[in-house]
Amino acid sequence: MSTEITDEIAWVPHGEWVTVLADARRRGLTMLDLLTAVDRPEDERVDVIAHVVGLPSAGTHGLAQEWWGSRLEGSVPLLTSSAHVLAGESWHERELHEMFGIAFVNATTGALEVMTPLLLSEFAPAQPLRKHMPLVARAVKPWPGAADPDARRSSQRRRQLPPGVLAGWLREDTAGEDSTND
Amino acid sequence: MTERSVDPVHHAIPDESRGTILLAESACTSCMLCVRECPDWCIEIVSHNEQVTEDGARRPKTVAILDSFTIDWGLCMFCGICVEVCPFDALWWEPTPHETDSTTGNLETELRSPDLRPSRGL
Numbered sequence: 001m002s003t004e005i006t007d008e009i010a011w012v013p014h015g016e017w018v019t020v021l022a023d024a025r026r027r028g029l030t031m032l033d034l035l036t037a038v039d040r041p042e043d044e045r046v047d048v049i050a051h052v053v054g055l056p057s058a059g060t061h062g063l064a065q066e067w068w069g070s071r072l073e074g075s076v077p078l079l080t081s082s083a084h085v086l087a088g089e090s091w092h093e094r095e096l097h098e099m100f101g102i103a104f105v106n107a108t109t110g111a112l113e114v115m116t117p118l119l120l121s122e123f124a125p126a127q128p129l130r131k132h133m134p135l136v137a138r139a140v141k142p143w144p145g146a147a148d149p150d151a152r153r154s155s156q157r158r159r160q161l162p163p164g165v166l167a168g169w170l171r172e173d174t175a176g177e178d179s180t181n182d
Numbered sequence: 183m184t185e186r187s188v189d190p191v192h193h194a195i196p197d198e199s200r201g202t203i204l205l206a207e208s209a210c211t212s213c214m215l216c217v218r219e220c221p222d223w224c225i226e227i228v229s230h231n232e233q234v235t236e237d238g239a240r241r242p243k244t245v246a247i248l249d250s251f252t253i254d255w256g257l258c259m260f261c262g263i264c265v266e267v268c269p270f271d272a273l274w275w276e277p278t279p280h281e282t283d284s285t286t287g288n289l290e291t292e293l294r295s296p297d298l299r300p301s302r303g304l
Contacts (some may be wrong), residue, residue: 117191137223144226145218160218 009049017070018082018107022052024066025085029054033065035092037077037100039131046077046100046130051113052086077102080111094118101127134169138162143170195277200215200260203281204229205251205293212246224257225264226250255280256289265288 004011010019034051040118054064072079081104083090096102097115104113125133143162161167195201212229228249233242265273283289 141223145214145220147214147217147227147233149212149214149227149229162218162223164221166220 009069011069011071014048014070014072014079017048017068018080018085020068021052021082021085024052027054027064028067029064030086031055032086032088032092035089037096037102037129039100039129041131045064045071045073046102048079048096048102053139066105072102076106079103080105082107088138091118099129101129101130132166134166138165138169159178194203197281198281199277201275201277202274203253203258203260203262203265203273203293207248207277208252209250209270210248211270211272212248213269215267215269218274219263221261221263222257222259223252223258226252226254252288253291253293255282256286265304 003103010020029052031053032050036049038047038049039155040047049067049069051067052068056063062085070079077100079102081093083093083104084107089135093102093104093113095114097104098120100119105111106113120128127133142167143161145160148160162170212227214227217225217227229246230249231244232247235242235244262275265275280291
């Protein structure tokens with residue numbers, strides 16, 4: 001198994017995802033505490049992270065816990081479903097599908113799982129937690145940092161842009177014309 | 183509906199309470215660093231420039247004068263980045279929490295305070 005450990009997370013290829021979770025369950029880590037994802041557009045991938053916990057009643061000594069992760073590359077992140085392994089995982093997988101656009105493959109048949117909608121209405125934008133989705137709050141309010149107290153400089157200098165905000169998200173009056181000249 | 187009895191004990195504000203953020207107006211140079219670093223866009227500064235001639239100086243100096251410094255507590259998430267980035271220590275954590283308001287419009291508070299910064303070091 002090619003496992004790399006960073007920040008206490010053991011990273012495994014997506015092909016081993018079900019195996020490691022099933023193995024964790026066998027070792028008494030029966031409670032799925034968290035299954036979530038992090039969008040990494042700079043690396044063109046989505047990271048899936050699971051936190052499994054062993055409760056003392058399940059035979060582990062004290063509170064055992066493990067973090068498992070898998071890096072999913074490609075425009076449509078694909079992961080084998082482990083909903084049959086840990087209780088409550090199905091709900092989280094539906095959430096990941098809805099919020100991050102992760103597609104799940106049935107572990108037995110290899111076919112794409114049909115995901116039941118969870119929280120969003122059919123009119124909601126797809127994959128709202130991916131970073132390419134515009135944040136509405138950034139479009140409805142002008143950036144207060146655009147004001148330059150030094151009026152002599154503001155005419156000469158390039159207009160500042162809010163950090164971490166894509167130019168396309170901003171209202172026209174706050175997005176500098178020269179923002180495209182980078 | 184049964185009325186619940188409430189224990190009339192007034193709890194002291196815990197030491198680790200986040201309190202509120204206050205501004206020492208005299209220390210603020212309207213540099214806009216806090217406004218630009220704020221991830222919630224909840225701070226607004228209005229300022230203007232004035233020409234000030236100091237004794238002995240050959241030509242007048244341009245000084246930014248702060249007109250208003252407003253924090254929208256409805257947007258603020260009390261992350262404290264503004265306090266961290268202020269190079270003049272004009273913003274600081276005041277242990278007493280900000281009083282809440284029943285209307286969202288009134289959550290925008292113009293910070294106006296004399297220099298009441300705590301003298302203890304950081």
